[in-house]
Amino acid sequence: MGRQPCCDKLGVKRGPWTAEEDRKLINFILSNGHCCWRAVPKLAGLLRCGKSCRLRWTNYLRPDLKRGLLTDAEEQVVIDLHAKLGNRWSKIAAKLPGRTDNEIKNHWNTHIKKKLIKMGIDPVTHEPLDRKTSSPATTSHSVVTADSTSKSDEATKQQSPASDVVRDVLAADGFSPTESSTNTVSTGGSSSSSGGSHDQDPLVKWLLEEDPPTGDEPWLDFTAGSVDVDEFSSIAAGPELPWDGATDWLLDYQDFGLGDSSLVVDGYMINSSNGAKF
């Protein structure tokens, strides 16, 4: 017996989400949470399948999402993690607060991949495409780091040095920078070696560690009341929403602290690494 489809295709709307749908989904999740994605569309009054709702929430509506292009530092983290983990986008995303796997995957396919190829690096193996002609590219790290630091306006304008940012990111997730210093964005050459040493690699160890929610996290009880979502939900609910066919208003959330790398709920920091489940 096969598995049931996630939703019956009849009467299920597809394609881009409208502002009204977004509003309904946000309102519903903020006031009820989501016990079961399959039930969400029905309860929220949406003609979507649960999967679509989950995706929309996870990739676009979650208040703790960062918007905009990845910074050079984030890009460097992605490259470094990809060298170790491959296309495990969710694992990579888990280490970049406010970023989604989809976003990182898209960015990889549209930006980073091309950049690496241009630099003579195989984006799959992170080895030089042609060892003879790209001798400096001993590893992705050295080359890419050199590139990103020498490059450009963008690189200089928003940067603390990449390593600092990476350290912050890692530290925010409880990873000791001293342990990672030779394995993350260091310009050293050993970290991306594709040998079987990953088991001992502290970074990989850390990456592969689960951060399993216990189920008792306060944010899982998002609706309990003391949570400061009033602003959020009132904006989401209000008829004065600046809908203009898009959801640009979501960007505004960042202006009052919901959109940065984390969301504070009852003193707990929620970021993408714990999935921001409500």
Place this chain on the structure above:
DNA sequence: AAATGAAACAACCGCTTTTTT
């Protein structure tokens, strides 16, 4: 100003994994 192509990104599909019964 219009047409065309490229780039970017949101969303879907199908498979895998995890959880529940």
Place this chain on the structure above:
DNA sequence: TAAAAAAGCGGTTGTTTCATT
């Protein structure tokens, strides 16, 4: 322990936006 349900994940596609001619 097995089967079913639900959720998660990664690959791919479709649409929109931007840049160039």
